[in-house]
Amino acid sequence: MRRLVALLLLLPLALAQVFPKGGGRYAYSDGTLQELSPTPEGYRLRYLREGRVFREDQLKAGPEGLHLLGVGLPEGYFPFAPPLLLYPAQLGPGVAWGGSARFQGQRVALSARVEGLEGVRTRAGAFNAYRVRVAYTTERGGTDLKEIYLVPGLGVVAYRAGEAWVELLRFTLP
Numbered sequence: 001m002r003r004l005v006a007l008l009l010l011l012p013l014a015l016a017q018v019f020p021k022g023g024g025r026y027a028y029s030d031g032t033l034q035e036l037s038p039t040p041e042g043y044r045l046r047y048l049r050e051g052r053v054f055r056e057d058q059l060k061a062g063p064e065g066l067h068l069l070g071v072g073l074p075e076g077y078f079p080f081a082p083p084l085l086l087y088p089a090q091l092g093p094g095v096a097w098g099g100s101a102r103f104q105g106q107r108v109a110l111s112a113r114v115e116g117l118e119g120v121r122t123r124a125g126a127f128n129a130y131r132v133r134v135a136y137t138t139e140r141g142g143t144d145l146k147e148i149y150l151v152p153g154l155g156v157v158a159y160r161a162g163e164a165w166v167e168l169l170r171f172t173l174p
Helices: 002-015
Strands: 024-028 033-038 042-049 052-062 065-073 076-088 096-103 106-122 125-138 143-151 155-161 164-172
Touching: 042 065, 076 106, 106 155, 106 164, 125 155
Parallel strands: none
Antiparallel strands: 024 033, 024 164, 033 042, 042 052, 052 065, 065 076, 076 096, 096 106, 106 125, 125 143, 143 155, 155 164
8 A cells, every 4th residue: 555655646756747847047066057948849958157058958848758859059059860858758767768869970879767766965955856877879989977866847956977966056947
């Protein structure tokens, strides 16, 4: 019975969307500020340091989940062909996903898995978050491995890349 109650309590998390519908601003411990804005297709996620935009992600929400359409960098806008699934519509421990796409003239692959649900403390507060392992690889041999802590309806509250730990300092609604 306890397991059933626990599953029923987790079900809204599993079916929740990744980001807040109205957007918001995230301040992280590495000095990055993110501005999330709703668009007709999904979201625009701008990354700023010292008041300057250095990246802008175009995201599309759909029945399968949240897709990355492309990335704006100082050199220009670069689409993913096809769009890359960042997060599936349903999250839960053990859920895995992946895909590949052409990006800047090479094939990029994403592989991710929800390792579990656990508590995480950040300077913005304490959260129950999905711990997700994410790996990006390129056909030219590049690799980016991250362990992210994702709270449905809020977004990424912390992540580890190698030895670096980056945490959410504050989130504000628009």
